[in-house]
Amino acid sequence: MGSGKTTVGRALAKKLHKRFIDSDHEIEARTGVSIPVIFEIEGEASFRQREAETIAELTALDDVVLATGGGAILNEKSRQYLHERGTVIYLRAGINSILQRTRNDKNRPLLRTVDPRKKLEELEVQRHPLYQEVAHLVIETGRPNVQFLVQTILDKLAPASSPQHVHSTNTDMQSSGSSFRHDLRVDLGARSYPITIGTDLLSDQVLLQDQIKGQRVAIVTNTVVAPLYLATLEKTLRSIGKDVVSVILPDGEEHKEWSNLMVIFDVLLEKKCDRKTTLVALGGGVIGDMTGFAASAYMRGVPFVQVPTTLLSQVDSSVGGKTGINHPLGKNMIGAFYQPEAVLADISSLSTLPDNELSAGLAEVIKHGAIIDPAFFDWIEANITQLRAKDTHALSYAIQRSCEIKADIVRQDEREGGLRAILNFGHTFGHAIESGLGYGKWLHGEAVGCGMVMAADLSYRLGYIDYVARTRIKQLVEAAGLPSVAPDLGEQRWLDLMEVDKKNEGGQIKFILLKPLGTAHITTVPKEILLQTLRHCILQ
Template sequence: MGSGKTTVGRALAKKLNKRFIDSDHEIEARTGVSIPVIFEIEGEASFRQREADVIRDLTSQENIVLATGGGAVLNAESRKFLHERGTVIYLRAGIHSILQRTRNDKNRPLLRTSDPRKKLEELESQRDPLYKEVAHLVIETGRPNVQFLVQSILDKLIQDKLIDGLSGTKPIMSAESNSPNKVLNVDLGERSYPISIGASLLSDVHFLQSQVKGRHVLIVTNTVVAPLYLATLETSLRAAGKQVISVVLPDGEEQKNWAALMLIFDALLENKCDRKTTLVALGGGVIGDMTGFAASAYMRGVPFVQIPTTLLSQVDSSVGGKTGINHPLGKNMIGAFYQPQAVIADISTLQSLPDNELSAGLAEVIKHGAIIDPVFFDWIEANMSALRAKDSNALTHAILRSCEIKADIVRQDEREGGLRAILNFGHTFGHAIESGLGYGKWLHGEAVGCGMVMAAELSCRLGYIDYVCKTRIKQVVEAAGLPTLAPDLGEDRWLELMEVDKKNEGGKIKFILLKPLGQAVITSVPKEILLETIRSCIAH
């Protein structure tokens, strides 16, 4: 229960052009009463017999996608019908995830108990072997979005020759059936937008014409990126019928300030740009954050498009609409939530990325696996050498999966009211390092990488993860080419810097910790354990 069978099943049926049926809904339709009422009046045994009858009938039908109840496998005859008459997909979810999804659902009679976690553990122990017995495919759900799960199922069905291709359908992640580009949608209602991932997108005139709306475009870039990619983008946009002007800002995190922001406004006003002007951010996270903030404020809001050219910005900062500038007293404390019209991640730009910049981006890739998807974390460990060698397939998978994870979190919590804060794993320590050393001394991703090692150490000291898990995180951060020892800022200075953090409440420092790998918690911690963690992680 709570693994997403109905939601995923409905989406899969639509993709396969089949009829969707939920066995629980069918039972309710036949009896005219709800499942909880059947349980209450007749008991579980009677309900299971009704369920077996429905599954016998439904599995004899053609061209359907059937979502069964979680306990359907308890009946041996049902297991036989399911396995022999269809292709069975087991959506496997962790108990913590199921608790999160079902905590407000009053229609689950088996969870009407004083200890739902214990009940779920009992059910898992009883049912998991039966699920594995009957299943043709096992799909780990983690916490990705529905599109990703459906695409994973389709890919596996085709790969294992369980279906003969998908005539008349297009891959969910692709813009066109013949296009190598991956396209993921950030689902925010009217503010939804696509993330396109592919090679040589900056020179694809037709593609840019479809993504950059309006005739007037202001490109914002910096002194490092401009010599590499500005001319190509200007030429492509002009070929697409756009009127283009550009502003080139000084490079560096230390330039993410009010003075640099004013240079964007100067260019907009000097060129008499109106509300239909589209701002295009061509660069890394600093350029993206400042361009987005300028777009949110100019004439109270004009459209903008993110074209991130670093791995860090492609997997993290370009997605989600967080914009802003730094203040001497705090990082990213001045800004706005403002979503782009599109994100264009051209992986060709990563070939010119210096090794330390690539490593900085890998910190955010590691973060996504650590907080959400332990299977992805395993993949990162196994493929780190390919990622550092800039292998296109490895980079594309890392970017796509990272964007899927972040997009799903943003969909659920656009303005960081709760869940989205878990994306700051390692950032409380990392921001302190950046502020304490001075912006620009360490790259943001380097500080986050070291911050994740410190957060893992703190998680271990609190008993949330074991020594092996802590060591895995440190080793994968080190394998990415990132620092694992923090600078000695002095204990008082460490505390002072961490107190200036957007997550803090009531004067208490809040940390994102692992409990366990693949699941994050937001919590305050005892001061002495925090100081012990800092002492154990600093370079002596």
């Protein structure tokens, strides 16, 4: 119950041009009373018999999408009919998600109990093996995004059940096979800009003509990305009449510093680029930050466009206008808020991303669920295997939802005067790891992943979250392929590094903690409790 069978089933039937039937609604129509009334008057056993008779009739029909009640599989004959007469799709939802979706639903007789969670746990133990027995497809659900779930089902159905002409025409998601396009907008008044998430964007002449305004374009990239994607982007831009120059920088966080910023300026000046030149950041977070900072300073400001090629940059650093370089004494301490003209996140580029870089990006995805969207956190838990396997639809939804969350926060607090600071969950610890070990020793996302484990531990010690929530954070970070044990930098070194943080005020270290999971809280903490977290996370 509460997994979205009726909503998803109705949408799926529309895509497949079939009739939709809900077995519970059919029973109510035949009896003239609601399911809760049948339970109350006749009892569950009598209802199950009615349900089995209805299932037997409905599964004999052709060209229908049937949504059954959650307990329909308790009857052995119903399981047989369902499995043999159709393709059975099991929408699997976590208990937290089900509780959230059903908390105000008075039409769930089995949840009319003092402890609905306990009841759901009992039902899961009883029913899950039967769902697995009867199902042909298992679809993990989380945050109820209907378009995503329907497209996932269409992709997994046999060709006979999913004809090629069936495709989404929804404005939120346009899909045909593995191609799709999703558009968002960062609403900042005169500085507003679009985010386009999709496949094969680098060769899309219409898109690039629309989003890159300048006649002169300077692409900034690095030695890893250039051999993979620079030629494609240059070719497309030249095909629409752009004059293109390129700057190739060394790869790595350790190169996010002043001398390489000067390399960008050197090329721009040598090529006589004017203030109508558009800079294009083709690469990950380092390239995006440096290109944006260069754009903010060159001739006192020229337009730039983000073309992020890593998961981390697509879900986080390319959105929001934070630009800058590192200093030996602190990460991102020199920079500016400078918004791009557009963000073009081409998911096709993730196919070449090394596994550790993908995991680093997942840290920021997890962060978004942890600080503001517990249902999204549930979804990440359920789909972490698909995400690490680079499943296109799982990645597209993770990127889409992450960008939605960040765009909304940036809209409310563009220059990090308050709310936007919650996006630094795990970063106070993470930046200390990066600075303490030396930039480039750990990937930024690896440091943030470990930092989230430490922040969750600190939240637990302050009584903000329970043991289960702390454990869930740690286990999900590990499942994403990220480190959960902190390096031993020495307690005083840890404290010194964390004191160099942009959020700090008056010498007090400010932390982004969870209170509870799904809600961020900005606070200072007693030194002794902070030291307890350091000792635990270093020695565990």
